[in-house]
Amino acid sequence: MRIKIINPNTTLSMTKNIQLAGQKFVSPDTEVFAVSPSTGPASIESYYDEYLAVPGVIEEILKGDKEEKIDAYVIACFGDPGLYAAREVTDKPVVGIAEAAITVSKFLAPNFSIVSVLDRSRKMSEEMVRMHGAEDRCKSIRSTGLSVLEFDRNLEKGLKALSEVSLKAVEEDGAESILLGCAGFVSFVDDLQERLGVPVLDGVSPAVKLAEILVSMGCRTSKFLTWGYPENKQIIGYENITSLQNTRV
Amino acid sequence: MRIKIINPNTTLSMTKNIQLAGQKFVSPDTEVFAVSPSTGPASIESYYDEYLAVPGVIEEILKGDKEEKIDAYVIACFGDPGLYAAREVTDKPVVGIAEAAITVSKFLAPNFSIVSVLDRSRKMSEEMVRMHGAEDRCKSIRSTGLSVLEFDRNLEKGLKALSEVSLKAVEEDGAESILLGCAGFVSFVDDLQERLGVPVLDGVSPAVKLAEILVSMGCRTSKFLTWGYPENKQIIGYENITSLQNTRV
Amino acid sequence: MRIKIINPNTTLSMTKNIQLAGQKFVSPDTEVFAVSPSTGPASIESYYDEYLAVPGVIEEILKGDKEEKIDAYVIACFGDPGLYAAREVTDKPVVGIAEAAITVSKFLAPNFSIVSVLDRSRKMSEEMVRMHGAEDRCKSIRSTGLSVLEFDRNLEKGLKALSEVSLKAVEEDGAESILLGCAGFVSFVDDLQERLGVPVLDGVSPAVKLAEILVSMGCRTSKFLTWGYPENKQIIGYENITSLQNTRV
Amino acid sequence: MRIKIINPNTTLSMTKNIQLAGQKFVSPDTEVFAVSPSTGPASIESYYDEYLAVPGVIEEILKGDKEEKIDAYVIACFGDPGLYAAREVTDKPVVGIAEAAITVSKFLAPNFSIVSVLDRSRKMSEEMVRMHGAEDRCKSIRSTGLSVLEFDRNLEKGLKALSEVSLKAVEEDGAESILLGCAGFVSFVDDLQERLGVPVLDGVSPAVKLAEILVSMGCRTSKFLTWGYPENKQIIGYENITSLQNTRV
Amino acid sequence: MRIKIINPNTTLSMTKNIQLAGQKFVSPDTEVFAVSPSTGPASIESYYDEYLAVPGVIEEILKGDKEEKIDAYVIACFGDPGLYAAREVTDKPVVGIAEAAITVSKFLAPNFSIVSVLDRSRKMSEEMVRMHGAEDRCKSIRSTGLSVLEFDRNLEKGLKALSEVSLKAVEEDGAESILLGCAGFVSFVDDLQERLGVPVLDGVSPAVKLAEILVSMGCRTSKFLTWGYPENKQIIGYENITSLQNTRV
Amino acid sequence: MRIKIINPNTTLSMTKNIQLAGQKFVSPDTEVFAVSPSTGPASIESYYDEYLAVPGVIEEILKGDKEEKIDAYVIACFGDPGLYAAREVTDKPVVGIAEAAITVSKFLAPNFSIVSVLDRSRKMSEEMVRMHGAEDRCKSIRSTGLSVLEFDRNLEKGLKALSEVSLKAVEEDGAESILLGCAGFVSFVDDLQERLGVPVLDGVSPAVKLAEILVSMGCRTSKFLTWGYPENKQIIGYENITSLQNTRV
Structure with a gap:
């Protein structure tokens, strides 16, 4: 099982500590790694910071699905930035810290x-x-x-x-x-x-463990309505995101 | 008085109708115009859409303050996307529809x-x-x-x-x-x-009128704490935004 | 546009200050004046005071509609005494402070x-x-x-x-x-x-400005049900009120 | 023990039925009687009706305390009109239906x-x-x-x-x-x-029984703060009320 | 009228004081007595204590109905232990303190x-x-x-x-x-x-008085659904209880 | 790791199915077994049933701690009967379904x-x-x-x-x-x-998995106050329980 932790800010020293915390209690057959998005603020302390962090979080999730065979995601900032958007773009479990x-x-x-x-x-x-x-x-x-x-x-x-x-x-x-x-x-x-x-x-260690059991029970995010894949439509900018995206046709 | 309406999506036919609605009841000495951001989705129907719309909204507000002498802003989507972030980056009134x-x-x-x-x-x-x-x-x-x-x-x-x-x-x-x-x-x-x-x-006509009276009473967003200017910090990407930004030093 | 402020208590020095506050930010073509009812307590600090103030408030509203061509009303006491009753007896906007x-x-x-x-x-x-x-x-x-x-x-x-x-x-x-x-x-x-x-x-200055925009947008209180005109029925006492009253037949 | 039921409207046929309901389960040594105020509407169906009923309710309570040796009061309208004001003007229990x-x-x-x-x-x-x-x-x-x-x-x-x-x-x-x-x-x-x-x-029968036990336990309304006697102050109109009133000096 | 107070703990000195409090304001023709169950803790300060007290409370209520001609019950512990279960096993009023x-x-x-x-x-x-x-x-x-x-x-x-x-x-x-x-x-x-x-x-004196008036008004617990008699089924242990029990067939 | 599922009712065919559900997604090194208490009702559909089930649940938990080296408990009835009491008598994680x-x-x-x-x-x-x-x-x-x-x-x-x-x-x-x-x-x-x-x-499969991760993270119930061990005191009856019990001295 592969769990990807997304530290929504771009401070890599924090990302490293977060990865350690994520690995602390993990099962032997679970691989955990932490990343920071390619865009966003060095820390998240305001709504402004949060909104500039979320597109990067979405991109990391789409990349995880398309290229990294990820089984579940953890968003590692105590504001759970973009949690519901993340649940829309993938059916893999996403857990906020x-x-x-x-x-x-x-x-x-x-x-x-x-x-x-x-x-x-x-x-x-x-x-x-x-x-x-x-x-x-x-x-x-x-x-x-x-x-x-x-x-x-x-x-x-x-x-x-x-x-x-x-x-x-x-x-x-x-x-x-x-x-x-x-x-x-x-x-x-x-x-x-x-x-x-x-x-x-x-929140990081518990989030990884929760993600683990959601995967082990075969859980998928309900695509029935609210968290269904986004509608297909034109989006200007964000080519890194739209090129990776799954949408509801 | 100049009021800028931001239609957070990038469908210009909607922006035009929104501008008409915004002008419907406006006082003679108030100038109202509507824009769409340079980035973002054609419509907002999911959390994903919303998060991709907000950076463009923030940019339009910063631009309004720096370059357009705007007195108040209206965010013209029924989810009020980015409302609190908007209130952080300016002290001019911001009203959601x-x-x-x-x-x-x-x-x-x-x-x-x-x-x-x-x-x-x-x-x-x-x-x-x-x-x-x-x-x-x-x-x-x-x-x-x-x-x-x-x-x-x-x-x-x-x-x-x-x-x-x-x-x-x-x-x-x-x-x-x-x-x-x-x-x-x-x-x-x-x-x-x-x-x-x-x-x-x-919401559009009322939002413009509410913005008008907030300006006419000299109201400014409280910068005391929660909606203070964002902390100054490194942000990767979003140069269009960071080049315009006011921050709390 | 004519806005009538009703100070629900009978202390005229307060009424005068309230009128000044009401005029503070008003548009040039809006006329604002403040009155006290002919009956009621000198100040409102208890439920008892409040209930003895409300009939006077209602009377002033009915009088405003019948005799003074009022476009909107402000009730200028922080308990908003009689606000819902006021909305029943007129379809003009009524705002509490x-x-x-x-x-x-x-x-x-x-x-x-x-x-x-x-x-x-x-x-x-x-x-x-x-x-x-x-x-x-x-x-x-x-x-x-x-x-x-x-x-x-x-x-x-x-x-x-x-x-x-x-x-x-x-x-x-x-x-x-x-x-x-x-x-x-x-x-x-x-x-x-x-x-x-x-x-x-x-509350007084904002209430007047809010009343102003409700009028300028042509808003009327919904007479559909809850705030419809009172049913027509016998009322003992309160001749000053009942002689002015509109009722639902 | 004497319990006074106040039917806040002025329809005496209802007052009679209310009295019967009030007497239905009463203890042998309890005297129950119902009155309508001298002023107010024939029925209470709107906020307007309610506010015109309350001064009459207050008057009946003050009269009960001053002239009728009442031990407890019941307000017999399902909106409990004036309940908190009634608790201010007397320290005898008051129960709404x-x-x-x-x-x-x-x-x-x-x-x-x-x-x-x-x-x-x-x-x-x-x-x-x-x-x-x-x-x-x-x-x-x-x-x-x-x-x-x-x-x-x-x-x-x-x-x-x-x-x-x-x-x-x-x-x-x-x-x-x-x-x-x-x-x-x-x-x-x-x-x-x-x-x-x-x-x-x-509500009438239960209210009378509840009033009975409050009296039999010696309960008095807390005069500590919120429901203390009203402040002493000038009141214009309502001479029938003010002549009977107890106030906090 | 006979009212049985159940002190859910087994400390008899408390039961005695509770009985005195229960008798304090009681009507002359009401008989009040307090008991402790035959099983349970000496006092109730934890959820553990509470759950070990409740079977004894239930037993006392069933016994009251079957053998003691009780008209109403009071459960005399401030956590109201077993209140809803008590209302299931009898249709006589049950009041918690x-x-x-x-x-x-x-x-x-x-x-x-x-x-x-x-x-x-x-x-x-x-x-x-x-x-x-x-x-x-x-x-x-x-x-x-x-x-x-x-x-x-x-x-x-x-x-x-x-x-x-x-x-x-x-x-x-x-x-x-x-x-x-x-x-x-x-x-x-x-x-x-x-x-x-x-x-x-x-709570004890008020509970007894409330029980009194519920009885005097002929009130019975609604057996319509939630508080209906328990379903008939096998129960292991608790013979003292099951031998006394009424059930929904 | 040993997880004990307590089916609070005494219907063993259900206990067997519950055990199967509990084992469905379990990690290879986790042992899961389900029991029914020695006392209690055949099913839980009323408050009465619930209260007669809880002492048996408590006993099974105490026995688990004293004699069975259990690491965590699951209470397998959708009313989570006795959940807080269970958390008092052990510091091992307890999860309701x-x-x-x-x-x-x-x-x-x-x-x-x-x-x-x-x-x-x-x-x-x-x-x-x-x-x-x-x-x-x-x-x-x-x-x-x-x-x-x-x-x-x-x-x-x-x-x-x-x-x-x-x-x-x-x-x-x-x-x-x-x-x-x-x-x-x-x-x-x-x-x-x-x-x-x-x-x-x-709830059964998720409860077992949640119990598993609480154990694997070394979590213990907070004994700081509310869920501390019960006070030491005399309890009449329940010898099977009191002989096993830990108390706060």
Whole structure:
């Protein structure tokens, strides 16, 4: 089985860490690799960033289907950018990491808090919580005030900031599990879990495992209506995408 | 005052009709013009279409600010594609037509139904209703089964289909106003309203009028946090966009 | 175009300020004037006050239709007292100021806080938020502890109190815009906006502008069902009202 | 113990039937009597009717406290008009009949449907359901299309119409209990219950019994904040009310 | 009339206090007695405890119907354990004390806080609030950190702890009434109400009074569908229960 | 890895089919076996049935931990009976089949319908939908009118009934995936999926796969608060359980 992780931003050092996290718990016969798209922003912290990242994500999925014999995809950014579009262009399972972290936490704890990067991304995390049906479960969303790239540059400082806000989430907000709200946090899971005494989840490892079982059960995305292949029509620009595309005739 | 309407798809016959609808009720000293982006799909009916349309929308907004002295923007597709990203890259008011139609209908009737194009777009309309705080108001979302481009090609057939589903919305679902769920329907407003006896709203005319009053009151988008200018960072591709962009330093 | 603002309370000094706020951004060819009803309380801070204010509001609307050639109405109290009854007795647009402030803020910021008068009115503000579909948008409702009439008597003290609670709303609750929860606050908008750095909205100016565009688009309240003219029936008392009334036969 | 039922409309034949329903299950030492206010509409079917009814309701409550040694009040119209204002002007328990019917049904069945009068009142019934926390319980709201006064004039025709819509609620909507959405239906309870085989509740009898137990437990309305006595202030008109009123100094 | 209160735990000192609370406001011709089941935990603080308590509750209800001529039942634990099962096995009214406290508080105050025992039971209280349609009413759930049995052993210490958290609920959370979230708190009602100045409700007394009026109105649980008698089928174990049971053939 | 499936009812022919479904997609090094508790009902169709099933479920989990070296548990009834209690008594992952089916469907389709057994169980399915955060996803819950044991006795008749209601869910309700609302339906998955053309999910296979990945990632239930081990206290009866139990000292 081949699972392709798409880090929707173009910072390759993050892509490498994400690949390690994706491989952490994987079955022996599963091949996991992570890529960054050929276009897009160095990190995703605004709606603007997100929309400029998605075409690259779509391209990587189409390429995966046409050229790489991929069995399932993971979108490795906590905003799950382009998740529904991805499900339209392929019938292979696609899993987002916000989706995966929220999903797995529901089995382990009655509630969670999300600890994240900049304050401005808070609304995106709220949208993830709502999109994945966890409004009753989310105790709080706390941010460290550090940007995605600051984390990437200074892991130690990042870990310290994450520890502090996570501890507040547990002690003041009553969180019984912690979700790491950025794919750049994958290296901190074990450290944090030990310090906090509650389950700590990054989304990447769970997403890969979820993708694995969807494949092993033979699951395909429902093409019945909403996530059917896009209608065939003229598209200007995006030749890299349209040349790869499957459409509903 | 100059208001720029962005038809996020690249079908210019629709852009022309949209411009007419935008000019319908405009004040004498307001200049309204409609454009299509240089890239993107011929119509927007899937998440895939939507994501490929948004970069073009962003570009048109940045261009409006830098080169065209625009005072406010209207995004003229019923999915309000890229609305929040648009509000990040400019501090001028940006109004979506789903947002505008829903907003104005609240003043005129206790509830509404949306009549739209393909069944598959239904979920997008549901997301509009939720995003704009109208879940209690929406009686039903009904689709004609015709695509955006079929409407554009055969207005008469389109009007007939719209009449039929609108009538069902009024008689079976109890709708007391009708929202036209596609910018391609702007030509049908008066005909439909006469036939149905309840207020019928396309979003384009209301969006222009809403934009007008936001400008006349001197309103600017809050740059305090969520919709602040995007962080400054490397972006690969999209040179047409990044060369125009304002960022938070 | 003639727009009549009804200050539902009987304190004429407030009515005068409300008229000034209503005229602030108005188009040259729009005439705006504010009145207080002939009956009702000096201020509205309880359900009791509100119910004693509404018959006067209804009377002013009927009078507007019969005798004053009014094109649209604004109800200038943050509880929007009698809004739905007003929409029944006329087919001219009627706009409430809570409705207007909430509506306009949605275009300018992802969320808001309401700053208001007495703590006891908090539940009414909550009802406004829910009635106008903004539960997801409202970060907090904070009160100054001063009554409506204390504000009217001592503007400086009022401004100071408002500044303080507004600042808390921004800094502690994460509000990205501020709504002034009392028609008596109209004089404070500019001062507050400058101090806070986020959009500050009273409801009166936006309500007048919204009324203006509803008229300019030819909008009428849907008489289809819920807001149809009241049934014709005997009413004891209220001769001033019943003599003016339109009813559904 | 003395319980005063206020029929908020001025149709005395209905007041008489309401009194009978109120006395139906009452304890031997409880005195129950029903009145209509001196002002207001002959029936309540619109927001307009409701607002013209409430001042009369408030007056009857103040009179009850000052002159009639009342221990608790029932407001006998399915829209619970003025319920919160009534709770402000007295500390004696006040019970609405929509509130009572919904409350009691929760003990007897997992869900209910409301059967009511005119279609236009449907939104008011929806507001009752939400106000009394029963959105998850309400299967449907169905109307007979007959007005309140048509029921009062032709009981047999009314019963037939009610039977038919109630049966649909049970068979098509899955209702496991039926709430009668108009105080004018009190005479039909037993007949309907026999025909339908599910619990049928008018609100009047339950409201009186609920008022009884609130009194017998010594309960008083919380005067702590929201429902505290109204602030003392000038009120123009309503001398019959203001002369009786208790206010917060 | 005979009302049987079932204290679902097996601590008889609590059962005795519960009986006293149940008799506090009862009508002269009503007989009230409290029992503990023959099986189950000494207190209910976890889901585990709750599930081991419910079979005993069911047995007591079946016994009440078969052998004790009971007219109505009260389940006296704030989690309302087994409430819906109880309504299946009998057609006599069954009232839970969380249900009763929440129900009565709605008549007395616009909102409430729940004060309870251990932090871990907080989620159960949240479920009560939701199950009984009071999410809009609940200001906070606060716990004392003392276990049910600690309260039973040291009433004075318990009262002190309850006073403190209740005061915080009123002053910091804006609660306008207080619900006692454990049947073990029945002795504290009067003391607390005096100290706090807002209505304080244990659930036991209200539940008995509610049961009384359901009986006096001749109410029976709807056997139409959801709460119909259980299907007849083989059950292994629970002979004490199955020998008493009524089933749907 | 050893996964124990607990069929909460005592019908062994069902347990056997459930075991087959559990083994269907399992990894080579995972051992899966299904049991029925020693006590409880032959099928679960009412709250009564459910409550009599749970103690047996708890016992099987405690036994699994003490004597069978189990790594994870599956509760194989669509009501997920005792799920939270099970999570209290062990720190090994526990997965319910309603939870599993809903969870997996979210990855495959934007919405689902549940097809189930008797009408009376509908409310339980609604509770599952809400408990697992899928209210926005659930298009309908449809029942066949056949009991659990009728399915077990006549598979062909069952399949026919299921096909019919599933088809209605797809065609009339717009369901884009189908969840089988009873563990007794596991044999029908493949047949139904072929007939319907949309993903069809029983919960058993997904639950086993989800349990597998939770184990493989080293996940443990958060013992921080809500799902901590039960408090140590006297329990009367249930010696089979209490002799096996872990408690929080």
